[in-house]
Amino acid sequence: MPSVHRYHCKGAHINHGETWCISFGGLRTDQAVAKEVLCAISGNAIEAALEAAEQMRHQREEHRRSLELELEQARYEARLAARRYEAVDPENRLVIGELEIRWNAALQKAGQLEAKLQDFDRDFQSGPVPDREVLLSLAQDLPALWDLPSTDMRLKQRIVRILIREIVADVDEKTKEILLLLHWAGGRHSELRLKKNATGRHGRCTSLEAIEIIRQIANTFTDEQIATTLNRLGMRTGTGNTWNEIRVRSARHHTSFLLAIPPARRTA
Numbered sequence: 100m101p102s103v104h105r106y107h108c109k110g111a112h113i114n115h116g117e118t119w120c121i122s123f124g125g126l127r128t129d130q131a132v133a134k135e136v137l138c139a140i141s142g143n144a145i146e147a148a149l150e151a152a153e154q155m156r157h158q159r160e161e162h163r164r165s166l167e168l169e170l171e172q173a174r175y176e177a178r179l180a181a182r183r184y185e186a187v188d189p190e191n192r193l194v195i196g197e198l199e200i201r202w203n204a205a206l207q208k209a210g211q212l213e214a215k216l217q218d219f220d221r222d223f224q225s226g227p228v229p230d231r232e233v234l235l236s237l238a239q240d241l242p243a244l245w246d247l248p249s250t251d252m253r254l255k256q257r258i259v260r261i262l263i264r265e266i267v268a269d270v271d272e273k274t275k276e277i278l279l280l281l282h283w284a285g286g287r288h289s290e291l292r293l294k295k296n297a298t299g300r301h302g303r304c305t306s307l308e309a310i311e312i313i314r315q316i317a318n319t320f321t322d323e324q325i326a327t328t329l330n331r332l333g334m335r336t337g338t339g340n341t342w343n344e345i346r347v348r349s350a351r352h353h354t355s356f357l358l359a360i361p362p363a364r365r366t367a
Contacts, residue, residue: 106268121270123277123295131291132266135281136259137242159223166219170212177205270295305337305350313350322347 106128108120180202187195244250267280271292279291312332313325320328326342336346 108268121268123268123270127293128268128277128279131293132259132263132279132281133245133255135289135291136262137245139262139283140241163216163219166212166216170209170216173205173209173212177202177209180205306334309334309336310350313347317351322351 104125105122106125107122180198184195184198184202187198189195245255262284263281264284265282267282269278269280270276271278274292275295277291277293277295279293281289281291283289309329312329312334316325316328321344323344325347326344329342329347334342336342336350340346
């Protein structure tokens with residue numbers, strides 16, 4: 100049976116010799132994160148992202164146009180200040196000194212706005228919006244590709260790292276839940292709460308309700324009859340299978356319900 104990885108925080112153990120801060124299984128956690136990632140790149144999410152990207156593009160264009168107009172005005176004022184400076188009588192030292200100060204201030208303002216526009220272009224360089232049909236097609240194909248055993252795990256990890264910047268994990272001991280705070284690349288945050296398995300149990304354990312039914316009727320009914328009862332109630336094994344005689348017997352043994360065999364099943 101393949102091993103199932105776990106996530107541990109060993110800081111307290113390494114630094115102070117105490118028990119691990121938190122510890123939980125990785126299978127259900129990874130499945131929950133993968134579900135969030137696939138949801139984030141689903142068809143509806145792609146549509147919303149494309150619309151948001153288009154809106155942001157329009158906002159940036161409007162902002163850039165505003166900077167361009169402001170720069171044009173500053174350059175005009177600098178040219179006007181230059182003409183006034185050149186037109187004044189050089190003998191009028193008081194006036195020419197004031198006009199020189201205004202000219203320099205206008206040149207400085209124009210230079211600052213020009214640098215601001217260059218910074219804007221450098222910080223918000225954006226390529227063309229990706230083709231909508233291509234993205235929607237990828238969004239439909241990815242869930243099936245994701246679950247294929249042949250899909251490279253490193254490819255999945257790269258996709259997750261592109262979309263998610265950080266995952267902060269904690270355990271709520273009161274509710275017995277794993278808390279995952281997902282910091283997405285776009286600045287959005289989302290929280291996941293997953294039921295934490297009790298000590299000694301795992302995600303494929305038979306439900307306690309099914310075990311209780313087996314315990315209550317094991318001395319009265321055969322394993323085959325118990326299996327029929329569980330199936331009628333719509334219950335499944337820990338691995339999602341329907342019940343049969345062998346699985347009921349295995350559940351009794353694994354849960355230490357080694358009860359007396361009913362007379363109908365005794366052999367000489």
